[in-house]
Amino acid sequence: xxxxxxxxxxxNCDYDCYHLAAQVLGAEASFIWHEESHxxxxxxxxxxxxxxxxxxxxxxxxxxxxxxxxxxxxxxLGKPVIGICNGFQILVESGLLxxxxxxxxxxxxxxxxxxxxxxxxxxxxxxxLALGSILRMPIAHNEGNYFVSRDEYSRLxxxxxxxxxxxxxxxxxxxxxxxNGSYEHIAGVCNARGNVLGMMPHPERASExxxxxxxxLRLFTGLLKQTVLA
Amino acid sequence: MKFLVRVMPKAxxxxxxxxxxxxxxxxxxxxxxxxVRVGKSIEIDIQExxxxxAEAKVxxxxxxxxxxxxxxxxxxxxx
Numbered sequence: 104x105x106x107x108x109x110x111x112x113x114x115n116c117d118y119d120c121y122h123l124a125a126q127v128l129g130a131e132a133s134f135i136w137h138e139e140s141h142x143x144x145x146x147x148x149x150x151x152x153x154x155x156x157x158x159x160x161x162x163x164x165x166x167x168x169x170x171x172x173x174x175x176x177x178x179x180l181g182k183p184v185i186g187i188c189n190g191f192q193i194l195v196e197s198g199l200l201x202x203x204x205x206x207x208x209x210x211x212x213x214x215x216x217x218x219x220x221x222x223x224x225x226x227x228x229x230x231x232l233a234l235g236s237i238l239r240m241p242i243a244h245n246e247g248n249y250f251v252s253r254d255e256y257s258r259l260x261x262x263x264x265x266x267x268x269x270x271x272x273x274x275x276x277x278x279x280x281x282x283n284g285s286y287e288h289i290a291g292v293c294n295a296r297g298n299v300l301g302m303m304p305h306p307e308r309a310s311e312x313x314x315x316x317x318x319x320l321r322l323f324t325g326l327l328k329q330t331v332l333a
Numbered sequence: 334m335k336f337l338v339r340v341m342p343k344a345x346x347x348x349x350x351x352x353x354x355x356x357x358x359x360x361x362x363x364x365x366x367x368x369v370r371v372g373k374s375i376e377i378d379i380q381e382x383x384x385x386x387a388e389a390k391v392x393x394x395x396x397x398x399x400x401x402x403x404x405x406x407x408x409x410x411x412x
Contacts, residue, residue: 160401203403203404205346205349205404250347252403
């Protein structure tokens, strides 16, 4: 399996994602620079960071790079894409995913572990996980407050596109377990087809015994098995 | 020609920055304050002699990049 990691000026989780792909998952990994217009991969990770300094709006400028045009074609083929943190912000700005990521309601940069509940297995990242599975992984963001209109939310919800919600250790979503004010506790959404997932928490920072947590790995293991079997 | 593009959060979108600034102003005893919203202003200088065409170009800029229509609105003012 070939995993491509997009790199924009200001990406800073690119090496972590590359490490996850190459060392932890044992895939053939490569960096794909933002000026490239061709993607040679089976799966693409859009990593976190501060692309273009987060100027104007997070992800707003990265959206117009050649590699994003290539990513649109890649996702149109139904191939899996995961955007993490700033990668999620880039995917919503580019229109590949619905919604907008606003400033955290508490106006603070948040860096801590959160619990997530798997509320949809309509994506290749969660298809092997039971609904209601609870994952723990870290968040590290200032603009993670997911906003979407009520109508769009209903559409996403009925189409099983709300993939991850913030919750407590028992799996209940409450105001206290919502770190950033996200609408309906949303931590991750996918596109209508299900092949593009965006999420604020960092699975690549929770994928090794050495890091004390392997929950993040669970989003990739099913996909890896499917590909190997295919 | 110079234009000022003013981008503001939509009325129904929570503006935590505006709320924080409002709280600070109330602490400074501006008790009659009813609301504060924080947006951004972008100055654009464009070499285009036709004023109408220039404004149309700035509008395209706002629609494409400067403003996120999901959560923001904008206005354009010729300077």
